[in-house]
Amino acid sequence: MSADHQPTFTSVEQARTTLADVGYLASSAIATTVFLADTLGKPLLVEGPAGVGKTELAKAVSRASGAELVRLQCYEGVDEARALYEWNHAKQLLRITAEREAAWDEVRSDIFAEEFLLARPLLKAVRSEKPVVLLVDELDKADEEMEGLLLEILSDFQVTVPELGTITARTQPFVVLTSNATRELSEALRRRCLFLHVDYPDPELEERIVRLQAPELSEALTTSVVRVVNALRDLNLRKAPSVAETVDWARTLIAMGAEELDPELVRSSLGVVLKHHDDISAATKNLDLDRALAG
Amino acid sequence: MLAHRLVEVATSLRTHGLRVGTSEVADAGAVIQALGMDDRELLREGLASAFLRRAGQRDVFDQVFDIYFPAAVGARSGTPDARLDEASSPREAADVVRDMLMDALARGDKAELDRLAATALDQLGVVRPDDPEAGWSAAQALEQLAPQTAIVGALERARAMGADGDGQDDEGERGGGSGAAGQGQGAGSGGGATQRREQLTDRIERDEMRGRVAAFRRRVETEARRRNAEVRGSQRISRYAVQDALEKRDFLGPGGGELVAMRATIDPLARKLAARLTARQRQQSRGSIDIRKTLRRSMSTGGVPVDPAYARRRPHRPDLVLLCDVSGSVAGFSGFTMTLMQAISAQFNKIRVFAFVSTTDEITDLVKAARLEDDVISAVVRTRKVFGWGASSSYGQSLDSFVSTHLGAIGPRSTVLILGDARSNYGLPRLSALRQIRDQARHVAWLNPEPVASWGTGDSLALDYARVVDMHECRNIDQLRAFVSRMSV
Numbered sequence: 186m187s188a189d190h191q192p193t194f195t196s197v198e199q200a201r202t203t204l205a206d207v208g209y210l211a212s213s214a215i216a217t218t219v220f221l222a223d224t225l226g227k228p229l230l231v232e233g234p235a236g237v238g239k240t241e242l243a244k245a246v247s248r249a250s251g252a253e254l255v256r257l258q259c260y261e262g263v264d265e266a267r268a269l270y271e272w273n274h275a276k277q278l279l280r281i282t283a284e285r286e287a288a289w290d291e292v293r294s295d296i297f298a299e300e301f302l303l304a305r306p307l308l309k310a311v312r313s314e315k316p317v318v319l320l321v322d323e324l325d326k327a328d329e330e331m332e333g334l335l336l337e338i339l340s341d342f343q344v345t346v347p348e349l350g351t352i353t354a355r356t357q358p359f360v361v362l363t364s365n366a367t368r369e370l371s372e373a374l375r376r377r378c379l380f381l382h383v384d385y386p387d388p389e390l391e392e393r394i395v396r397l398q399a400p401e402l403s404e405a406l407t408t409s410v411v412r413v414v415n416a417l418r419d420l421n422l423r424k425a426p427s428v429a430e431t432v433d434w435a436r437t438l439i440a441m442g443a444e445e446l447d448p449e450l451v452r453s454s455l456g457v458v459l460k461h462h463d464d465i466s467a468a469t470k471n472l473d474l475d476r477a478l479a480g
Numbered sequence: 481m482l483a484h485r486l487v488e489v490a491t492s493l494r495t496h497g498l499r500v501g502t503s504e505v506a507d508a509g510a511v512i513q514a515l516g517m518d519d520r521e522l523l524r525e526g527l528a529s530a531f532l533r534r535a536g537q538r539d540v541f542d543q544v545f546d547i548y549f550p551a552a553v554g555a556r557s558g559t560p561d562a563r564l565d566e567a568s569s570p571r572e573a574a575d576v577v578r579d580m581l582m583d584a585l586a587r588g589d590k591a592e593l594d595r596l597a598a599t600a601l602d603q604l605g606v607v608r609p610d611d612p613e614a615g616w617s618a619a620q621a622l623e624q625l626a627p628q629t630a631i632v633g634a635l636e637r638a639r640a641m642g643a644d645g646d647g648q649d650d651e652g653e654r655g656g657g658s659g660a661a662g663q664g665q666g667a668g669s670g671g672g673a674t675q676r677r678e679q680l681t682d683r684i685e686r687d688e689m690r691g692r693v694a695a696f697r698r699r700v701e702t703e704a705r706r707r708n709a710e711v712r713g714s715q716r717i718s719r720y721a722v723q724d725a726l727e728k729r730d731f732l733g734p735g736g737g738e739l740v741a742m743r744a745t746i747d748p749l750a751r752k753l754a755a756r757l758t759a760r761q762r763q764q765s766r767g768s769i770d771i772r773k774t775l776r777r778s779m780s781t782g783g784v785p786v787d788p789a790y791a792r793r794r795p796h797r798p799d800l801v802l803l804c805d806v807s808g809s810v811a812g813f814s815g816f817t818m819t820l821m822q823a824i825s826a827q828f829n830k831i832r833v834f835a836f837v838s839t840t841d842e843i844t845d846l847v848k849a850a851r852l853e854d855d856v857i858s859a860v861v862r863t864r865k866v867f868g869w870g871a872s873s874s875y876g877q878s879l880d881s882f883v884s885t886h887l888g889a890i891g892p893r894s895t896v897l898i899l900g901d902a903r904s905n906y907g908l909p910r911l912s913a914l915r916q917i918r919d920q921a922r923h924v925a926w927l928n929p930e931p932v933a934s935w936g937t938g939d940s941l942a943l944d945y946a947r948v949v950d951m952h953e954c955r956n957i958d959q960l961r962a963f964v965s966r967m968s969v
Contacts, residue, residue, distance in 0.1 A: 197515070197519075213521060213522065213525060214528075217515070217522050217525040217526050217529070218525065220515075221511055221515070221529060222529075224514045225507070225514060227507070233535075366534075366535070366751075367748060367751050368752065369748075369752075369961075372499065375534070376501065376503055376533070379507070379529040379530060380528075380529050380532050380533050380534070382535045382538065413684065415688075416684040416687060416688075463848075467849060470849070472684075
């Protein structure tokens, strides 16, 4: 591997505390894998349900290591031009017009210089002078060709631009790939990465997250909020509540000045946690809110 | 030495259906170098990130890890309970352990539960006391202990503790944090409110307790595997005692119906299926040429169709109709079916589900309202009219009754999935009913949990039905995945 690599983290425990310092409470699985990806210089493939903090993890690593975050948001139809580089046609045309008198050979060689290159996230990450965290977000949304494009970057941290040659990263980026598993990623890609499956945090960790994000909420209420959310996740819902929604709910309860989680309060604020009408009625039924209210 | 062990782990993972290559083993080596061997749980997470490539494989990995990187050697030297020494018969021992279990469950004390798992195995799991080579049996220990019977007791104790604990908590808080306002509220409506809140969390508590008992069972099983590995050698245990990855597990085989675990693997498949049903529309939106429009446009170029106009597709909303055999013979499979249905119905609005044994009834509402761990099948069998004239399955009758009462559910956009083994107890096949379904639907596919080799043997009508509709062997998740990816709707 040609690029320099300066590990950010010295131990798992240190990774955990550094991440906590920048506001990300990592489970032991997360801290271990982040430490390993950093130490071994391997890309990290993070899978898990929506809203468990996959993207947030990349941001936290960038904050913790002081590296710039370069983000490639994938979507259906994202292509080389969007991910890697484009030639700045307008500027090239201007250049040609400006040098109308010059000889053809001179102009031609000039318009494919770095000056006319529009670096998209991948190239930007490779070319950066300073250390970067490269986040390839929701890779499963992109088409399969995208993965082929990534393979070169992931294994050798280099990019080839036909007109300029191969550009190799000066400092090795910390690469995080996230996926919601809507599509199977290729074996070749998986093989190059360390794998981390992030699930909803266990109640204890989630309580700590809520306490960090909504410190005004009383301890007992925090516990009940996390418990109810966990119970909701076990229901067969269209959209299970994520950590973000737990925090939202906690903040809502603070705003409402709640003292304790009684059924009436749960029912009136359930819309913060659940985003579908069906889900709300299913939850009301399953938590027996109506009976609790009548009784 | 360590390298050798890593290779053994890789081999063992491979025999259980994971794709583990040399690069994974090399990664694992680097992981050990980076982490050291001191902290076992860190090592577990680290090796998992090197060996695993997708979510559904974690279970297998954990089991193999426990065999090759055991937590301890030999029986544990915990503090034996005095009451256990007095207990003479296994039954008494089981009672004592269960009693301690209730306490530990009520407190949610993980360390204590760990110790109790070892104790339970010590007391109840010895296969033959006279022969140390015979090893340990988790099944035997769990059967005698019956930890699920501890749930009610544990709940009561938790509530008793909770009442005390909550009271103290509340008081502490009112004193410290919220001050006078809290005091007033607590005095006035406190009693009524706590009582109400208990009702709200009742159900949640029960679910939590069930989860803890399930975790305890796993602990006992892990402990048994670890000890057996010592007695009989890791390789043998890792081959026979580790359950296959969910992907390869036979739906009809033992342990095939671990639905909650399966759900995690099935969810992406369901999403994919739903995505496929809508994706086709996008693909085809530029399909056929609108001749009239093209000719009109070609006027300006003297009749040469330079700029072809494409026909605009009418929006196509596919829907799904499911016909599921819920009879006992395919219990594991239909449980899986339900899991699949729940996963799809969460993704998909337009779906209708029908169940049958010997007559067909609609169960869409039940499937949609069901919770993850609810036993939909037995609810269906209890509350819906899935039995016609006999208690044994009859595909002919069921198809007939579907056609006569529910055929309206199938429209020209419907994809029909039929799930069942096509074993009809020598009844008439009624192929005409199936043909009617096929003709009315856009596409029909049949998933059969039996191996192709046994189609058409005995009372199986699979071959007859396969002549009318596409039938696919679908015995495990791998095959389901293959089906979903080649399914053209």
